Amino acid sequence: MIMDEIALDKIDRREPFALYVHLPFCHYRCHYCDFYASAGVDPQLRRKVIARILREITNQLAYLHMERLVSVYVGGGTPSMIDGDQLSALIDLVQSYHPQQVTIEVNPEDVSKDLIDALGLARWQNLRVSMGMQTFHQASLDAVGRKVTTQQMFDALELLSPYKARLSLDLIAGLPFHTQAIVESDMHRLVTYRPAHLSLYALAMEEGTVLTYRHHPHLPNEEERSIQWQASQRMLLASGYQQYEVSNYALTPNDYSLQNTHYWQLKPYIGIGPGAVGTLPLLDGSALRITGRREFGVWSNPDDINLWHRDMIERESFIFEHYMMGFRTALGISKAILKERFGDAGLAPWEHLQKSKWREFLQEDDRYITLTEQGRLVLDAILLDLL
């Protein structure tokens, strides 16, 4: 089982639970991506792994006494590439826990009437779709190995347009061949389409990815990438989007991602699937981090019960994680959660910052502490001071 009986009694159950399901299968490997996912997996093996994931959702949630969930996120990988019958079974299963919100990631090239039917988008009003667009510039898509055409993107947006109040789109600024004009044209197209939610990232050079070891001659440098990201950010704000986290924007607070908000507040969640991560706060202020083993062989073998790695996060480290995650958000960190979980020690880092050179970047109200917008720009330096 995901944890032992002794630890089970120590779970802090004061906050609702969320579930993350990881489907680590892709059609191809994008050159900037460091997520745990594989391309070209044999379809039979993939079906076996997914069947096991479905079984483990039922098993582990029963074992952990999680009869209700506040939110479910199905990510990857590319969840939209799995067989329609398994996709429907997965959505039906997670909906049986009555979550307020379910989100599933899709790739534009997979969007079809059949996919929309398999997901039950018309039936499940709490179901959100998160689609990875990245850019509409074909040369940039080609340069990072994304095998999708801009025409496929337009077709996907058209098919999903009845659902755009439940649609989130992902964009990346600073891809090869990007100029400020291209990035602004991407933004213009998107804000005209007007999805309820957007995630905007500056291209990050992650270790071990193709982009880091194979120099691309048309890659904007770090400063250009950051300028392009900031220009995009200004356009989104000017178009009426609210920035509720460093990379996330929504039309209204009702459009915020419940799952992300849950993570940023370090509320309890479990992850099911190869490489999926979950964090369960314990009553003594520490936490248990549980990660699904990555080997597909383990997940496809019905007799193998050794599916998880477990790591303890000590109380001090867990307090730091609250600041690291919470300071990314406009809302910030709940004082009540800090107090409830850690007593006076929860607010000690905040008191330290109030006496430091960073005090001008702090803001608080009765319920939350956070950084100002300027403060979020120097987040890394502020966090270093807390280490």
Ligand code: SF4
């Ligand atoms: S970016 Fe998405 S589609 Fe591309 S390799 Fe990573 S998980 Fe797969």
